[in-house]
Amino acid sequence: MSLLAGKVALVTGAGHGIGRGHALELAKHGAKVVVNDLGGTVNGEGRGRDADVVVDLIRARGGEAIADYGDVGDEGDAQAMIQRAIAEFGQLDIVVNNAGIVRDRVVWKMTPDDFDLVMRVHVRGTWLLSHFAALHWRERAAAGERLSARIINTTSGAGLLGNFGQSNYAAAKAAIAGMTLTLSLELAKIGVTVNCIAPAGNTRITATLGSEAPRVREADEYAPDEYHPMDPSISSPVVAWLASDEAAYVNGQVIRAVGEDLQVLQPWSPASSICGGGKRWDASTLGLRFGRELYRSQARGVVIG
Numbered sequence: 001m002s003l004l005a006g007k008v009a010l011v012t013g014a015g016h017g018i019g020r021g022h023a024l025e026l027a028k029h030g031a032k033v034v035v036n037d038l039g040g041t042v043n044g045e046g047r048g049r050d051a052d053v054v055v056d057l058i059r060a061r062g063g064e065a066i067a068d069y070g071d072v073g074d075e076g077d078a079q080a081m082i083q084r085a086i087a088e089f090g091q092l093d094i095v096v097n098n099a100g101i102v103r104d105r106v107v108w109k110m111t112p113d114d115f116d117l118v119m120r121v122h123v124r125g126t127w128l129l130s131h132f133a134a135l136h137w138r139e140r141a142a143a144g145e146r147l148s149a150r151i152i153n154t155t156s157g158a159g160l161l162g163n164f165g166q167s168n169y170a171a172a173k174a175a176i177a178g179m180t181l182t183l184s185l186e187l188a189k190i191g192v193t194v195n196c197i198a199p200a201g202n203t204r205i206t207a208t209l210g211s212e213a214p215r216v217r218e219a220d221e222y223a224p225d226e227y228h229p230m231d232p233s234i235s236s237p238v239v240a241w242l243a244s245d246e247a248a249y250v251n252g253q254v255i256r257a258v259g260e261d262l263q264v265l266q267p268w269s270p271a272s273s274i275c276g277g278g279k280r281w282d283a284s285t286l287g288l289r290f291g292r293e294l295y296r297s298q299a300r301g302v303v304i305g
């Protein structure tokens, strides 16, 4: 039996790039897929029917899929996406929060609108989909069903380590990692796991970073057995496995899936510590201990400034 037979998945931002790879992979393993995409530009302007091509690809390969053109940051659209899955396929089991935009600028050039729109799509969008999916799952659990449902979120190296020119995007992606930890605690008792991947791939988003934009090859333009570290679908098998019943024991994890490497990341944890011995810190003497005992050991190899 296929890994995801009988499952219904919703992938946001699945018209292009990494999300397209996820939608194709989930369908390949037997899931019925709602392919959501607003169809705007990489900066979040306009809208279109970009989801259609992915639905056509899935159907041509013998799978089942429907398109959704909603905006993940819009409350009504987010609720409608969940309802569309239930109306069309009877239920929803897997939400992959992948939709994203960038509006990169160094902080003194970034506008409040650049900040707000990036937060809206990544953070509000991830939260809205999780909220409406959780309502659906809670109802099913209350009716006595034993669930095996999944939320898979998308963070990024920028959110985990920082990246020049991305104060809005880094804040949004760090928020998604933090949200994952809390949602995983809240939903575990009704049979829903919540994990987060940090993927990479040559996509419209990475094309905005270099001075010369590479031509973006979509996931379906790679041969099925081709290995390319920046294939946008390189992390998609990880998402498909996390979405399966086999992965029920994996919860609250941030998993970096870049090229051939797969890593479970540690949450924030102390790299070094000192103890005040039951007294308040004294700012005039703290510097000595901070530099000698606390910071030097942990700052090795880190260049600041």
Ligand SMILES: NC(=O)c1ccc[n+]([C@@H]2O[C@H](COP(=O)([O-])OP(=O)(O)OC[C@H]3O[C@@H](n4cnc5c(N)ncnc54)[C@H](O)[C@@H]3O)[C@@H](O)[C@H]2O)c1
Pocket (backbone or CB within 6 Å): 012, 013, 014, 015, 016, 017, 018, 019, 036, 037, 038, 039, 040, 041, 042, 044, 050, 070, 071, 072, 073, 098, 099, 100, 101, 121, 125, 154, 155, 156, 157, 198, 199, 200, 201, 202, 203, 204, 205, 206, 232
């Ligand atoms: N490409 C990378 O190397 C990389 C690295 C780390 C994280 N990511 C993350 O992966 C995800 C996918 O990005 P990508 O690189 O494939 O870019 P992409 O532009 O190819 O895909 C993003 C998709 O999201 C859609 N989208 C944007 N706003 C939306 C909205 N409001 N509602 C619904 N859909 C919307 C876009 O139309 C687009 O199809 C993003 O969350 C991104 O932050 C990408």
